[in-house]
Amino acid sequence: MAKNPRILIVTPTYTHPQDQGNSARIHAFATQLQRRGIEIDVLYFVLDGLRDESLHPMQAQWNAVHLLPQMPHKQQSFASHWGLDDWCPDTLISRVRALNAANQYAAVIVNYVWLSGCFEGVHDSLRILDTHDLFGDRARIAAAAGLEPSWFFTTVDEEQRGLDRADLVLAIQDQEEAALAARTTSRVMTVGHLINALPALDRPQSDQPVFGYFGSANPWNVASVRALDKALAERGSTARWAMAGSVSRKVPDLRTSPINLGRVDQVSDFYDMVDCVLNPMTAGTGLKIKTIEALAHGRPVMGTDQAFAGLPALHEGHRLSDPDAMVAAMDAYCESRSYRDELALASRAVWREYTSLTETQYDALAKAIRAYK
Amino acid sequence: MTSSLSSSPLAFEMFTAGAIQLVQQGAGTSGRLQAFVRGVPLGAPVEFSSEDSRILVPVERFPHVEFPAEVRIGWADGQDAVIPIRVDGADVVAGLVGQGTLSEVSVQFRNGLIVGTARNRANGVTVPMMMGRVNGTLLRAVETRLSGADDTGGASFRFTLPVEASDFSDRGASFEILHAPSLECIWRSVLAPADTLMGGGIVTDIRLSEAERKLADASLALETKLNAKVARQNRLIEDLTAHLLSLIGKDADAREQARRLISDTAREEPADTTVGVVGTLSPYMGWGWSDAGLSADRIEQRRMGAAATVLNPHPDRPVKAIAVTVTEASPEALAALRGQTDGRQAAVELPKVGGAPCTVTVRPQDGSSVSLVSLSCTAPRGGIAVQDIRFFYA
Numbered sequence: 001m002a003k004n005p006r007i008l009i010v011t012p013t014y015t016h017p018q019d020q021g022n023s024a025r026i027h028a029f030a031t032q033l034q035r036r037g038i039e040i041d042v043l044y045f046v047l048d049g050l051r052d053e054s055l056h057p058m059q060a061q062w063n064a065v066h067l068l069p070q071m072p073h074k075q076q077s078f079a080s081h082w083g084l085d086d087w088c089p090d091t092l093i094s095r096v097r098a099l100n101a102a103n104q105y106a107a108v109i110v111n112y113v114w115l116s117g118c119f120e121g122v123h124d125s126l127r128i129l130d131t132h133d134l135f136g137d138r139a140r141i142a143a144a145a146g147l148e149p150s151w152f153f154t155t156v157d158e159e160q161r162g163l164d165r166a167d168l169v170l171a172i173q174d175q176e177e178a179a180l181a182a183r184t185t186s187r188v189m190t191v192g193h194l195i196n197a198l199p200a201l202d203r204p205q206s207d208q209p210v211f212g213y214f215g216s217a218n219p220w221n222v223a224s225v226r227a228l229d230k231a232l233a234e235r236g237s238t239a240r241w242a243m244a245g246s247v248s249r250k251v252p253d254l255r256t257s258p259i260n261l262g263r264v265d266q267v268s269d270f271y272d273m274v275d276c277v278l279n280p281m282t283a284g285t286g287l288k289i290k291t292i293e294a295l296a297h298g299r300p301v302m303g304t305d306q307a308f309a310g311l312p313a314l315h316e317g318h319r320l321s322d323p324d325a326m327v328a329a330m331d332a333y334c335e336s337r338s339y340r341d342e343l344a345l346a347s348r349a350v351w352r353e354y355t356s357l358t359e360t361q362y363d364a365l366a367k368a369i370r371a372y373k
Numbered sequence: 374m375t376s377s378l379s380s381s382p383l384a385f386e387m388f389t390a391g392a393i394q395l396v397q398q399g400a401g402t403s404g405r406l407q408a409f410v411r412g413v414p415l416g417a418p419v420e421f422s423s424e425d426s427r428i429l430v431p432v433e434r435f436p437h438v439e440f441p442a443e444v445r446i447g448w449a450d451g452q453d454a455v456i457p458i459r460v461d462g463a464d465v466v467a468g469l470v471g472q473g474t475l476s477e478v479s480v481q482f483r484n485g486l487i488v489g490t491a492r493n494r495a496n497g498v499t500v501p502m503m504m505g506r507v508n509g510t511l512l513r514a515v516e517t518r519l520s521g522a523d524d525t526g527g528a529s530f531r532f533t534l535p536v537e538a539s540d541f542s543d544r545g546a547s548f549e550i551l552h553a554p555s556l557e558c559i560w561r562s563v564l565a566p567a568d569t570l571m572g573g574g575i576v577t578d579i580r581l582s583e584a585e586r587k588l589a590d591a592s593l594a595l596e597t598k599l600n601a602k603v604a605r606q607n608r609l610i611e612d613l614t615a616h617l618l619s620l621i622g623k624d625a626d627a628r629e630q631a632r633r634l635i636s637d638t639a640r641e642e643p644a645d646t647t648v649g650v651v652g653t654l655s656p657y658m659g660w661g662w663s664d665a666g667l668s669a670d671r672i673e674q675r676r677m678g679a680a681a682t683v684l685n686p687h688p689d690r691p692v693k694a695i696a697v698t699v700t701e702a703s704p705e706a707l708a709a710l711r712g713q714t715d716g717r718q719a720a721v722e723l724p725k726v727g728g729a730p731c732t733v734t735v736r737p738q739d740g741s742s743v744s745l746v747s748l749s750c751t752a753p754r755g756g757i758a759v760q761d762i763r764f765f766y767a
Contacts, residue, residue: 147524
C-alpha cells in the first residue's frame with residue numbers, strides 16, 4: 001500500500017482556536033486534507049502570538065508543529081506600498097528549505113502571497129500557494145471604500161511575481177480564480193472553505209427576531225457595521241440586532257443600540273442567540289468566511305452581493321445591493337413568516353450546494369498532491 | 374535604499390503649510406510625485422517639469438502614527454524620490470496640516486458625565502484641546518484622550534465633561550463643548566429642568582456620582598487640612614523658640630512679646646482678593662499638563678506639552694495680567710512661548726535678563742475679563758515647567 005503523502009503548511013497565524021477568518025480557513029483546509037489521508041506538518045511563523053490554548057491543540061492535531069518567532073518586517077520597499085517579500089524574512093525561507101530537505105515533503109503549501117518567498121528553497125516538492133485574498137491594488141480598493149490602506153498591500157506586478165513562484169495557486173472562490181488566472185502563468189484552481197459545525201439551537205418563531213452580526217475589528221467590518229447602523233437609524237428601523245466579536249469594541253458611537261455580546265467563548269454561542277445572521281459587507285475581496293460560518297451553523301443569512309461573492313445566491317436576501325436594501329429585507333423578515341421560512345430554506349440549500357462542490361475541490365487537490373510524488 | 378537615493382535629482386528642502394518643499398539638484402527632471410506615510414497617501418499627486426526648481430508636494434492629511442515617523446515621497450511607480458524625511462513630533466504635523474477640524478461628534482450622558490467621541494480626519498496625531506462651557510458662561514476642563522487611529526483616516530478622540538447638580542436651574546442647563554484655542558463650539562445641548570421626569574433622573578444620577586466623588590475627596594481634604602495644621606504649629610514652635618532664645622538676658626516684657634508672637638503666627642493669613650492663584654494641583658489647570666512632579670529644587674511643578682490651558686478662577690472679573698511662574702525652561706522654549714486669552718492673541722513679556730526660573734507675564738489685549746488662557750510653545754524641545762499661574766485682577 002502506498003505511503004500517505006506528507007506535506008508542510010507554512011502559516012503566519014495559528015490554527016487553534018479558529019477565532020479569526022484566516023485561522024478558520026487554514027484549520028479547515030488542513031483538516032480536509034488530513035481526512036483524505038495526508039499527513040500535515042505545520043510551520044507557524046508566529047505573527048499572531050502564541051498561547052497555550054493554541055499550541056497544545058495544534059500539537060494534538062498535526063503530525064508536527066514547528067515554530068519560528070516573530071521578527072520585525074523589513075522596511076517598506078516602496079514609498080506607496082509594500083514590496084512582495086517585505087514580510088518574509090530570510091530566516092523563514094531557510095527554515096522551509098531545511099525542513100523540506102529533511103522530510104522530503106510531497107508538497108509545501110504556503111499561505112498568503114507575501115510569504116511566497118518560502119518557495120525559493122523548494123525545488124522537488126509541489127509548491128502550492130493558498131492566496132486567501134487579492135493583495136495587488138488593494139490600496140485602491142480600500143480608497144474606493146473610503147478606507148486607508150492597512151495590513152499588507154502591494155501592486156499587481158509585485159503580486160504576480162509571487163504567484164508565479166508557485167506550481168499551483170489556490171483561489172478561495174471562483175470570482176477570484178478568474179482574477180488570479182489573469183495575473184499569473186501558474187495553474188489556478190478554486191478550493192473553497194468547509195466548516196464542520198453543529199446546527200445552532202432551535203429558536204421559536206417570532207415577529208421580533210434578533211438579527212446578529214459577528215466580526216473581527218478589521219477596517220472592512222467596521223465600515224460595514226457603520227453603514228448598517230446608519231441605514232437603520234435613517235430609516236427609523238426598530239429591528240433588534242446584536243453584535244459580537246472584537247468589532248464591537250471599535251464602534252462605541254453607533255446611532256442605534258445593538259445588543260453588545262462582545263467576545264463570545266464559543267462561536268456557536270453567538271449563533272444560538274440570534275435568529276438571522278447579517279453580513280452587510282460593502283466592499284473587499286476574498287471569500288466572506290462569516291457568511292460560510294453562519295450557513296454552516298444552519299442559520300438563515302442575509303447579505304449583500306459582496307457577502308455572497310463566490311456562493312450560489314438563491315434568495316433575494318442573498319444579493320442585497322446595499323445596507324438600505326438590507327434594512328428593507330430585515331423589515332420584511334420581521335413582518336412575514338413566509339419570508340422567514342423562504343430565507344431559511346434557501347440558506348440551507350446554498351450550504352448543501354456549496355458543500356458538495358467544495359468537497360470535490362478538496363478531492364481534486366488531494367489527488368494532485370498524491371500524483372506529484 | 375538611502376545610498377541609491379543620495380544621487381537623486383531631488384532633495385527635501387523644508388516643510389511648509391500644506392506641502393513638503395523639494396528642490397531640484399543638477400540637471401532638472403520631471404514626473405509625478407506623491408507623499409506617503411506607511412503607504413497612506415498624504416495628499417494628491419503633483420506633476421512637475423524639469424524647469425521647476427522647487428516642487429511643492431501637497432499634504433492635506435496626516436494619519437495617526439507613532440513618532441518618529443517617516444514621510445516618503447514616491448514617484449508614480451511607488452519608488453522613493455528622495456531620502457525618507459523624519460518627522461519627530463506633532464508640532465511638525467500641525468505646521469503641515471494645521472490642527473484639523475473635529476467632526477462626527479457623538480455625545481452621551483452617562484454616570485454624571487458628558488462622554489463623547491469626535492474624529493479629526495486631517496490631523497491624526499494632535500490630541501485636541503477642548504473646553505466645556507456650562508450655562509453660557511462657566512468654563513470647565515474637558516479631559517481628552519486619543520481613542521485610536523481611524524480606519525477612514527486621521528484619528529478618533531474621546532472626551533469627558535463632568536456635570537454637577539448645581540448646573541441645573543429651574544430652566545434646565547446648557548452644555549457646550551468648545552475646541553480650543555478658537556473656542557469654536559462643536560457640540561451644544563440643553564437639558565431639561567430638574568423638576569421634569571427626564572431632568573430629575575439626570576440630577577439624581579449626578580448626585581449619586583457626586584456623592585461617590587465627594588466621599589473620596591473628603592478623606593483627601595481631611596488629610597490636607599491636618600498636614601497644614603501640623604505645619605503651622607511646627608512653624609509657630611520654631612519661631613517662638615528662636616525668639617525666646619534671643620530674649621535670654623533681656624528685659625521683663627519678653628513674656629508679653631512671646632504671647633503676641635504666638636497670637637500673630639496662629640492667625641489665618643488674609644486672602645489676597647486682587648490675585649487668583651492657580652497652583653499645580655488646582656482643578657483650574659486645564660488640558661495639556663503633565664502630572665505634578667518635583668523640580669531639582671524640590672518645587673512642585675507641572676510641565677506643559679506643545680500647548681496647555683488654564684482656567685481663570687474668577688472669569689467675571691477684568692484681568693490686568695497673568696503671571697506664569699516658570700521653574701524650568703530652555704531659553705529657546707521661553708522665546709517660543711505664545712499666549713492667547715479666549716482665543717485672542719495676548720502679549721507675552723519675558724524677563725529682560727536671564728532664563729528660568731522666572732516669571733512670564735501674559736497680558737490680555739484690552740484688560741477685559743478672561744475665561745481661558747491658552748499657552749503654546751513651538752520650540753522642538755519645549756518642556757516648560759510651571760509652579761503656578763497668578764491672575765491679577767483690576
